[in-house]
Amino acid sequence: MKAPFLTGERVYIRAMVEDDKNHAVAWFDSEFPVNAVRAEKFMRDEIKETWAARRKYFVIVRTDSDNIIGGIKMKSWDMRSADLTIRMAPHLSQDAADGYKADALRLFVPWIRDEHEYMAQTIEIAADENQCIAAAEELDLYFGARLRGYLRRPGERIDLLVYQALNPAWETTGA
């Protein structure tokens, strides 16, 4: 199922279905292995509320192959602001993961900001995710914070950049 408004050239974003438990390594936000039993329990525990859920989950899928290559967790207490966590499949190269994540940001952020009218979405981007940084700039995201050396990479530490997608409609009303 592809929603035209969340489908791009390389990736599309969709809600989760039960079979996604068989591809949990790609979307489950952990560096430790996750099997279908654990993933199904997680899905049954987490994806049971509807419109008022505090956490919503989506998968990122390749448009050409329908392979799941990532997941999005959207955490929101108030349906006004949200924290987005994007997980990319560990089998992807860093460059490919960066590119697909950037594509997902371009689809997802405007949908939540413009159509759902969220006031703010907070997104963390590593300082070496150059394609995501470019996407953040294209989307005119607000640069909120730089956490020095917050992420570990082999042999070094790199900064974590925190961006926010702010809804201009709220800004102009003096929010």
Next chain:
Amino acid sequence: MRNPVMIGDRVYLRPFEVDDAAILAEATYTETDTFMERGRELGEPMESEDWIRGLYEQHPGTQAKFAMCLRDNDLCIGLAGLEFVDLINGVAATGTRFHNPEYRNRGYGTEAKHLVLEYAFQRLHLERIVSFVFEPNARSSAALMKQGYRPAGRLKYEDIKDGRFQDTLVFDLLPEEWLAARDAWQREHSARDHAK
């Protein structure tokens, strides 16, 4: 002292126990400040008990919350600890809260915070600490700066206060910055003791 994890001159840190639930709930009734969040809440002992029961279930967990207690009489005066612990990246966020306004501005919080940071950097071997403060809570921001934290940015529209949306201030801390701040605090502390 009861089950201590970190011990300072006047305060120590220990895990919360179920019988702390009543203190946590009662403390909300004596709160005098309204600027820390949107406003004061009234605590429920059963809710606190449920929170404590789940606090240490996960090992290794993503949080390390401690009851801040006085060495003199074991009284629990607040909460200090870590959350969002990420052992892969070696990072966590700190959070501190006094339950009892009577013990504010007497140096207990600073001492407890240095114990938490010692736990973070020297027991868990974390390499970076972050903290988030609702902007109207200027007292917490000032305390963080004294403890060595540096401003890292601001996130917009955290919550409502005084009729408008206000921001969260973000701070971060490196181990060497913490050690320098703790050395300065210890020098100040011993000079004050010497003068007495």
